[in-house]
Amino acid sequence: MIGKEPLPMEMKRYQDIVRKASINGDYMIIGVEHQSTLDKNMIIRILNYDAQLYINQVERGKEVVELSQSMLEGDYEKLRTNRMISVENYKMAAILTHTDIKEEDLPEGNEINMCKAMDQLFQRFENQGIEKGRQEEKRNTLKEQLKVKLGTLSNPLEERLTTTSLEKLNKLTLNIFNINSEEDVLKIIY
Numbered sequence: 736m737i738g739k740e741p742l743p744m745e746m747k748r749y750q751d752i753v754r755k756a757s758i759n760g761d762y763m764i765i766g767v768e769h770q771s772t773l774d775k776n777m778i779i780r781i782l783n784y785d786a787q788l789y790i791n792q793v794e795r796g797k798e799v800v801e802l803s804q805s806m807l808e809g810d811y812e813k814l815r816t817n818r819m820i821s822v823e824n825y826k827m828a829a830i831l832t833h834t835d836i837k838e839e840d841l842p843e844g845n846e847i848n849m850c851k852a853m854d855q856l857f858q859r860f861e862n863q864g865i866e867k868g869r870q871e872e873k874r875n876t877l878k879e880q881l882k883v884k885l886g887t888l889s890n891p892l893e894e895r896l897t898t899t900s901l902e903k904l905n906k907l908t909l910n911i912f913n914i915n916s917e918e919d920v921l922k923i924i925y
């Protein structure tokens with residue numbers, strides 16, 4: 736149903752296939768249209784389908800509209816309140832913002848405290864960044880120690896060290912005093 740007039744217009748439009756999918760933890764909606772002949776107006780039809788879906792979402796999900804209006808108005812006090820939103824709208828927001836959420840980021844039930852969820856998500860991202868920085872620092876320190884021990888490192892060995900797991904780098908670090916050649920390094924990390 737389109738419009739809020741006394742006599743709204745009814746339109747029935749369906750995509751052939753619509754699937755919600757999680758690919759590498761990213762949620763997305765995939766729509767597929769099958770055609771037996773070339774239709775130059777297909778893009779218009781698909782836009783029509785999408786527009787009708789958005790209209791239905793806005794009419795059903797007033798919380799999304801409220802959040803958007805608060806952001807546009809710059810009223811961050813309204814955004815900071817402990818606002819509960821549906822898990823489905825949280826997933827939709829993640830899709831639209833290309834935010835990497837995983838199933839473990841989602842609560843049990845149908846609602847989520849938006850502020851708490853965003854804080855948890857940002858904390859996870861921060862922790863991942865810190866861990867990645869530690870690994871990079873360990874990798875660089877180990878490369879420098881090997882250069883001091885061996886004089887130089889070949890490009891293939893440097894590249895191999897860049898892709899070696901943290902577990903093997905730890906083993907290599909513990910055996911640094913037993914290394915006398917690049918072959919010794921390769922024996923440890925393989």
